Amino acid sequence: MDSNMAHDNPQAPPAAEVTTVFTPINLILFSLFLVIAYMRLRPEKPAASTLPQPPPPTVFRIFTPPDLRPFNGTNSMPVYLAIRGKVFDVSSGRNFYGPEGPYANFAGRDASRGLACGSFDEDMLTEDLRGPLDKLEDLGGEEMEALRGWEERFNEKYLVVGKLVPVGSPEAEGDAK
Structure with missing residues (x-):
């Protein structure tokens, strides 16, 4: 009877559930965010073809x-x-x-x-x-x-x-x- 009473009592607190931000989907989304941020913010290397060619040396x-x-x-x-x-x-x-x-x-x-x-x-x-x-x-x-x-x-x-x-x-x- 005691067990039935706990369900019938509206004052009883619900069972404690532990929630965490470290769920698998959140970890995947956070990793994806880091990769995208790195790709956008990393310094670009100048392409060798965009640099002007130096003029040939001039000899007197x-x-x-x-x-x-x-x-x-x-x-x-x-x-x-x-x-x-x-x-x-x-x-x-x-x-x-x-x-x-x-x-x-x-x-x-x-x-x-x-x-x-x-x-x-x-x-x-x-x-x-x-x-x-x-x-x-x-x-x-x-x-x-x-x-x-x-x-x-x-x-x-x-x-x-x-x-x-x-x-x-x-x-x-x-x-x-």
């Missing part, structure tokens, strides 16, 4: 006007120009000196006279690439001062990659060996 060399001519920005070539015997790599200014640029006629050439005179016309360039270099002897003081200003700006902004010498110069012959 002796140029003659015909040697310099191909460096005009066409055919994936760098853009070089010469000022008073110094050859500058102006590839970073390709939009100015490369093909279709406003100073494109100076690319791969001696730009000294054109820069000194403030003219970008073709007649400022030496036609005979095998002839002597332009010594600029007929330029006036203002023109030479302008040229020095251009040379100074180029020295600050661009890398000197070589020296321009005439065809047949001993320096040109020594560099070819």
Whole structure:
């Protein structure tokens, strides 16, 4: 009778049940959450193909006007120009000196006279690439001062990659060996 009484008594507490958060389904869901969080928050490794390729090393060399001519920005070539015997790599200014640029006629050439005179016309360039270099002897003081200003700006902004010498110069012959 006592056992029946416990069921009949509404005041009796229910049997104590122990609940835990460590059920198998909760452990699976928590593990899945950790995997997803790791996948979202882990640092990404840069792909090798996304890194830009470094430019090829530049070696100081002796140029003659015909040697310099191909460096005009066409055919994936760098853009070089010469000022008073110094050859500058102006590839970073390709939009100015490369093909279709406003100073494109100076690319791969001696730009000294054109820069000194403030003219970008073709007649400022030496036609005979095998002839002597332009010594600029007929330029006036203002023109030479302008040229020095251009040379100074180029020295600050661009890398000197070589020296321009005439065809047949001993320096040109020594560099070819």
